[in-house]
Amino acid sequence: MNWDDLRIIAAVRDEGTYAGASARLRIDETTVGRRLARIQRDLGVPLFEAADGLRRPTRHCEAVLEHVGAMAAHVAAIDLLRESQPGPVGRLRIASTSSVAEELLAPRAAKFLGDNPGLTLQFLTSSENVKFSRWQADLAIRLRKPEKGDFTISKLAEVRLYFFEPVEAADTASIVCAYPDELDAIPEQQFLRARRLKAARCVTDNVRIIRTMISSHQAIGVLPEHNCGSLLADRSLRATLLPKRRDVWLLVQNHLKRDPATRLTIAWVRHCFKDVPHG
Known part of the structure; x- marks a missing residue:
């Protein structure tokens, strides 16, 4: 009933x-x-x-x-x-990779929630894409453009990518850090393949692991700019800007496009990416 x-x-x-x-x-x-x-x-x-x-x-x-x-x-x-409650009220589920949530969204979430007491954010972090057709999330941030789907999609940014390698050659070859085979189409993997560095000995979809390996000065790999942290200032590392960037896409459930809480959250997500270069 x-x-x-x-x-x-x-x-x-x-x-x-x-x-x-x-x-x-x-x-x-x-x-x-x-x-x-x-x-x-x-x-x-x-x-x-x-x-x-x-x-x-x-x-x-x-x-x-x-x-x-x-x-x-x-x-x-x-x-x-x-x-x-002043302003919109609602609970929004945002799906993204852990690195996007940790590096771009979380640092700005406290102020956003403080300014909007009627809103609640639920972060769904995974390297796997949520099933929008099953309403597993309200918004999603993806690093690859979906081919089709019943949702609204727009570009958030084009992320710069950096290839890191030690400045001084070590006695042994540097450990190559790469992404799993199912991510072969991303620019990071294409660059490593062009440099004939595909024979990786560290394979992961977790960029924090790659960043930690690079910071040891014994490994090489490619990172998105927002995940580089202090590596760009490390004089023991050589950072090469890749010619190709990685697109970031925002997906929104169609039935939420005009919802005030959703519109406010979309504006906040775009603000989180405002320092990431566009087109």
Whole structure:
């Protein structure tokens, strides 16, 4: 039983007729009668008796309506809570890689949530893409453009990429850090393949691992600019800017495009990427 069913019981009690309940709820009178019959069948007890052209509530109905009244009070309290919050109210699920969430979103999230007390953000971090068709997330930040899908997509940025290698040659060959084979199409892998550095001895989709390996001055690899940290200032490392950049895409569920909380969150996500070069 859902809240709409319970509202029908209350409307028939208050109005006394199916026609009155229909006008109050703005649904067809036939629908009121059909749904009320189903509710009574599901409960196994009669809720109304016909008397003098009106529908009179039975004792079973009065018992049900006591609970309906309590639920209505809770609904009203929730509405007041929403109205008491300044600005939009909502809970948004944002899917992204761990590195994007940690390096770009998290440092700016506290201020955003502090400025918007009605909002809640849930970060879903994984190297696997969420299934938008199954509504696993409301927004998603992807480093590869989806070929198709029932969502709105727009470019957030074009991320610069840097290839790092030790300045001084070591006694042994530097360890090559690369991404898994399923990511062969990304610019990082294409660059390593062009340099004939595909024979990697450290394979991972976690950029923090690659950054840590590079900082040891015994490994080479490619990192997005927002993950480079202090490596660009490390004089023991040579940083080469790759000619090709990596696109970052924002996916939004279509039904949320005009939702105030979603629009505010989209603007914040774009602000998080404002220092990342575009086109």
